[in-house]
Amino acid sequence: MADLRVEVAGVPFKNPVIPASGAFGFGREYEKFYPLSKLGGISCKGTTLFLKDGNLPPRIAETPSGMLNSVGLQNPGIDAFIEHELPYLQTKDLTIIANVAGSTVEDCITIAQKLEGTAVDMIELNISCPNVKEGGAAFGSTPQMAAAVTKAVRGATSKPLMVKLSPNVTDITAIARAVEAEGADAVSLINTLLGMRIDINTRRPILKNNTGGLSGPAVFPVAVRMVWQVANAVKIPVVGMGGIASGRDAIEMMMAGASAIQVGAAIFADPYAPVKIVDEMNAWLDEKGIGSVKEIVGTVKPWGPDGQ
Amino acid sequence: MAYTQSLYPILRKQNLARGIYDYTVHCPEIASEAVPGQFVHIRVPGFQLRRPISICGINRQVGTIRLVMEIRGAGTEVLSRLNEGELIDLIGPLGHGFTLLSPHKKAVAGGGGIGVPPLLGAIAHYGENGTVITGFRSASAVILQDDFKAAGARAILCTDDGTMGEHGFVTGALQKLLETETPDIIYACGPMPMLKAVAAMAAEKGIECEISLEERMACGVGACLGCACRTIKNGVEGFSHVCKDGPVFNSKEVVL
Numbered sequence: 001m002a003d004l005r006v007e008v009a010g011v012p013f014k015n016p017v018i019p020a021s022g023a024f025g026f027g028r029e030y031e032k033f034y035p036l037s038k039l040g041g042i043s044c045k046g047t048t049l050f051l052k053d054g055n056l057p058p059r060i061a062e063t064p065s066g067m068l069n070s071v072g073l074q075n076p077g078i079d080a081f082i083e084h085e086l087p088y089l090q091t092k093d094l095t096i097i098a099n100v101a102g103s104t105v106e107d108c109i110t111i112a113q114k115l116e117g118t119a120v121d122m123i124e125l126n127i128s129c130p131n132v133k134e135g136g137a138a139f140g141s142t143p144q145m146a147a148a149v150t151k152a153v154r155g156a157t158s159k160p161l162m163v164k165l166s167p168n169v170t171d172i173t174a175i176a177r178a179v180e181a182e183g184a185d186a187v188s189l190i191n192t193l194l195g196m197r198i199d200i201n202t203r204r205p206i207l208k209n210n211t212g213g214l215s216g217p218a219v220f221p222v223a224v225r226m227v228w229q230v231a232n233a234v235k236i237p238v239v240g241m242g243g244i245a246s247g248r249d250a251i252e253m254m255m256a257g258a259s260a261i262q263v264g265a266a267i268f269a270d271p272y273a274p275v276k277i278v279d280e281m282n283a284w285l286d287e288k289g290i291g292s293v294k295e296i297v298g299t300v301k302p303w304g305p306d307g308q
Numbered sequence: 309m310a311y312t313q314s315l316y317p318i319l320r321k322q323n324l325a326r327g328i329y330d331y332t333v334h335c336p337e338i339a340s341e342a343v344p345g346q347f348v349h350i351r352v353p354g355f356q357l358r359r360p361i362s363i364c365g366i367n368r369q370v371g372t373i374r375l376v377m378e379i380r381g382a383g384t385e386v387l388s389r390l391n392e393g394e395l396i397d398l399i400g401p402l403g404h405g406f407t408l409l410s411p412h413k414k415a416v417a418g419g420g421g422i423g424v425p426p427l428l429g430a431i432a433h434y435g436e437n438g439t440v441i442t443g444f445r446s447a448s449a450v451i452l453q454d455d456f457k458a459a460g461a462r463a464i465l466c467t468d469d470g471t472m473g474e475h476g477f478v479t480g481a482l483q484k485l486l487e488t489e490t491p492d493i494i495y496a497c498g499p500m501p502m503l504k505a506v507a508a509m510a511a512e513k514g515i516e517c518e519i520s521l522e523e524r525m526a527c528g529v530g531a532c533l534g535c536a537c538r539t540i541k542n543g544v545e546g547f548s549h550v551c552k553d554g555p556v557f558n559s560k561e562v563v564l
Binding site for chain 1: 526531537
């Protein structure tokens with residue numbers, strides 16, 4: 001049995017596997033399959049200042065090796081999260097990450113302030129949701145905006161602050177450096193890639209939002225590449241996600257530079273995916289005689305220009 | 309209640325009509341909990357998303373459920389190639405099923421096409437007090453008539469082209485029936501225009517009505533919030549979710 005414990009910005013996780021925001025609600029549905037304590041942590045559904053209805057359906061479209069979603073941050077609002085969801089999660093023995101998804105910088109500040117003194121272990125600031133008109137990816141598409149919102153939330157919270165980055169940018173390392181400079185304790189990436197499907201019979205987009213975020217195994221190589229680039233560009237820890245569906249995928253993502261990983265779309269194919277990934281990582285580490293999962297982080301040996 | 313996900317053996321496979329297959333699956337954990345109107349979420353090898361399929365029949369004694377599915381696209385085409393003796397990956401039972409009244413009450417169900425199978429379990433509960441009106445494109449697409457009759461129900465069949473049963477739609481036959489009878493509850497499953505018309509007729513007559521909805525779905529358990537549908541609950545309009553709050557809704561709650 002390998003040591004699976006990891007730390008991200010000083011926050012301990014009993015193993016590196018965390019269901020990703022939006023794929024797992026607040027955990028209640030999956031507690032009906034297995035105890036949530038098997039997981040390293042949970043990244044809760046993105047939460048806005050007030051209840052948000054989300055986008056018109058259809059919100060889901062299947063794609064080759066993946067899916068599009070345009071849920072649009074439907075959530076009960078920060079007060080309902082603190083009052084109804086957090087007390088439940090606190091009893092489940094896993095690290096709790098609140099995903100903050102304010103529509104404005106002021107909303108993000110207020111949400112972060114409301115989380116002060118709660119049992120939330122870490123804040124994941126969502127500057128990358130592709131499905132909302134305000135906030136979301138609009139915050140994360142330039143280094144200047146990303147820096148401004150990070151600085152504002154940094155000033156409003158004493159909790160460890162992780163910023164979730166969008167892959168829909170020219171240079172993700174520039175965004176990562178900008179949020180690091182403003183006091184982010186960690187970055188998580190990637191959010192979904194912006195995509196679109198069209199029903200050729202009706203000539204209508206399948207999603208009522210026209211576009212949506214692509215996730216699933218299709219995006220995995222893009223995510224590995226971006227995690228590798230960002231891990232080489234910043235000193236703060238990176239949490240890697242995007243298409244991870246197996247223990248081998250998780251190991252690969254950690255070798256690229258991720259200190260922990262998140263699992264999203266794989267849960268829809270197999271609700272047990274996060275638990276299986278923990279077991280598969282453990283088995284792989286044991287097979288290789290590696291004592292601690294921390295030993296593999298960032299250990300990819302990239303080829304040099306000389307081919308060595 | 310816990311959810312179950314596992315691989316279950318297919319005991320029997322029948323081809324009911326062109327592109328429509330009837331599977332009997334041995335899954336005692338699901339069969340013991342399931343009620344008519346609920347669904348199972350089926351994994352399709354090679355595809356990201358599971359396919360939600362309504363439960364057509366439940367046999368608690370034997371521990372089986374019946375799943376009748378139609379080839380709609382590439383995913384259901386893969387499922388249709390599964391054979392007897394092979395394993396099928398199910399999560400279930402999921403969702404909120406039909407409200408079943410005392411079997412002495414009178415129930416009428418209206419179903420169109422592949423919307424017919426989920427109604428069998430509900431109508432069978434009422435035996436000879438149950439009536440089902442089913443509609444299909446043509447005689448070649450007609451399914452489950454003998455099953456409804458075996459359950460004791462009165463079965464009224466309509467086809468769009470008049471090649472079998474009455475020539476016309478389910479809604480016309482229901483309208484005619486409601487001129488002379490007042491059931492205690494109406495169930496419906498099928499295309500959206502049919503659901504709208506049935507809900508309107510039930511509202512006009514003041515009859516309880518439950519409809520089973522369909523929406524593009526991901527998790528199937530209420531976590532991802534993908535399969536939204538517009539509802540009014542306690543006077544507040546918002547989104548409910550077909551997988552958890554439905555697939556069966558009171559027609560008065562749904563904004564159709």
